[in-house]
Amino acid sequence: MSAVPPLGTAHRHEKGRAGRFVTFEGGEGAGKSTQMRRLQQRLAERDVEAIATREPGGSPHAEALREALLGGKAASLGPLGEAVLFSAARIDHLDRLIKPALARGAWVICDRFADSTRAYQGARGGVEPRLIALLERVALLGTTPDLTIILDLPPEIGLERARQRRAPDETADRFEREDMAFHEGLRQSFLDIAASEPGRCCVVDALAPEEEVAQAIWHIVEARFFRGNAEQKTEQASA
Numbered sequence: 001m002s003a004v005p006p007l008g009t010a011h012r013h014e015k016g017r018a019g020r021f022v023t024f025e026g027g028e029g030a031g032k033s034t035q036m037r038r039l040q041q042r043l044a045e046r047d048v049e050a051i052a053t054r055e056p057g058g059s060p061h062a063e064a065l066r067e068a069l070l071g072g073k074a075a076s077l078g079p080l081g082e083a084v085l086f087s088a089a090r091i092d093h094l095d096r097l098i099k100p101a102l103a104r105g106a107w108v109i110c111d112r113f114a115d116s117t118r119a120y121q122g123a124r125g126g127v128e129p130r131l132i133a134l135l136e137r138v139a140l141l142g143t144t145p146d147l148t149i150i151l152d153l154p155p156e157i158g159l160e161r162a163r164q165r166r167a168p169d170e171t172a173d174r175f176e177r178e179d180m181a182f183h184e185g186l187r188q189s190f191l192d193i194a195a196s197e198p199g200r201c202c203v204v205d206a207l208a209p210e211e212e213v214a215q216a217i218w219h220i221v222e223a224r225f226f227r228g229n230a231e232q233k234t235e236q237a238s239a
């Protein structure tokens with residue numbers, strides 16, 4: 001029996017969602033992958049199973065689309081075509097990995113998600129907000145992140161970090177190759193998203209040393225998801 005659920009089943013709605021869904025957003029080299037690993041470790045110390053995944057990708061079909069999207073082959077479709085492909089990849093990722101994991105109570109930590117489509121193809125690519133919103137509704141069908149961490153730093157620093165990390169035979173991806181004005185705009189787009197949805201999004205200063213950034217993120221996660229439980233337990237213990 002396959003562990004992968006078929007498409008169009010009960011996973012395409014919110015029923016049974018028990019885990020937490022946390023996404024990491026921000027510019028290139030902001031520290032998303034680094035901080036996701038650290039959060040996953042912190043959660044493991046609390047015996048919380050957290051699955052780390054990424055976009056575009058995260059499921060076999062979506063990973064196949066990743067190559068076209070980041071390699072630059074899909075760029076000729078234009079930003080709307082790219083947004084549609086990102087959304088197609090997202091639907092597969094949600095159906096095959098994210099929703100089943102949340103339904104069985106695991107946490108899912110995702111490196112980029114729908115806000116990246118809003119920022120890259122929407123605000124930067126010029127796709128109309130109502131089209132981006134429509135695609136997002138169709139792709140997510142209600143599986144909105146419980147928390148989005150937006151790692152903020154000047155793009156020249158992030159791009160330099162990404163450049164230094166890259167292996168000698170690795171080339172910059174389709175978006176890393178955009179000019180500085182694009183990346184400046186991208187930073188602002190993420191800040192605008194955070195301002196428009198303060199309940200879901202938290203902006204974290206990613207210029208700080210790695211350890212400090214990890215602490216800031218942990219405080220947010222703890223306050224949001226564990227403090228209530230801790231208080232409840234204390235109350236039960238003293239009752």
Ligand SMILES: Nc1ncnc2c1ncn2[C@@H]1O[C@H](COP(=O)(O)OP(=O)(O)OP(=O)(O)O)[C@@H](O)[C@H]1O
Nearest residue numbers: 027028029030031032033034161162165208209210
């Ligand atoms: N707070 C930090 N201070 C300095 N360097 C950092 C910090 N966080 C991460 N780095 C380093 O910067 C580089 C990029 O970090 P990371 O790969 O986590 O970023 P990313 O946001 O996932 O990048 P990309 O968008 O390219 O996937 C890595 O070499 C990492 O070790």
Ligand SMILES: [Mg+2]
Nearest residue numbers: 032033034111
């Ligand atoms: Mg990364």
